[in-house]
Amino acid sequence: MRLISVTVLGTALIGAGMLAPATGEATATGHGGLSVEPDVAAPGQHVQVSVPGCRVRGAASPAFAGRAAGGSATVSADAEPGTYTVVARCAGRKVAGRLTVAGRLSWPTLLPAGG
Numbered sequence: 595m596r597l598i599s600v601t602v603l604g605t606a607l608i609g610a611g612m613l614a615p616a617t618g619e620a621t622a623t624g625h626g627g628l629s630v631e632p633d634v635a636a637p638g639q640h641v642q643v644s645v646p647g648c649r650v651r652g653a654a655s656p657a658f659a660g661r662a663a664g665g666s667a668t669v670s671a672d673a674e675p676g677t678y679t680v681v682a683r684c685a686g687r688k689v690a691g692r693l694t695v696a697g698r699l700s701w702p703t704l705l706p707a708g709g
Contacts, residue, residue, distance in 0.1 A: 628653070628691030630680055636696050638671045643691075648684035655680040657695050669695060 628650075631642045643653040643665045653662035657678035659670040675697030681690045 621679060628680060628682055628689045628694045630691055634694045634696050635669045637669055637673045639670060641667050641668060641700050643680060643682060645684045645689050650682050653680055653682035655693060657693055
């Protein structure tokens with residue numbers, strides 16, 4: 595019985611760990627707001643930057659490997675976990691939003707301790 599409860603607990607913790615990056619929050623400033631999809635990304639992952647009613651030609655963030663061209667960007671492989679500002683220009687105005695770079699959990703931190 596103990597083995598079953600440990601297995602169920604381990605499965606639940608792993609599932610929660612996999613869902614955690616998807617619960618990020620993207621907030622934006624300015625009329626029409628900038629959004630980044632996905633709003634939580636891993637280093638090396640591609641993201642899309644968009645502003646409703648505006649074609650984003652370029653965007654910048656310390657998390658990006660270079661500038662976003664045509665609204666597409668790649669999160670730098672060296673980006674540290676945390677929240678970064680993303681800025682784009684749209685019709686002469688500056689629009690900002692946020693991107694969260696997810697960290698990685700090692701397997702031992704997901705498994706229950708004890709025996």
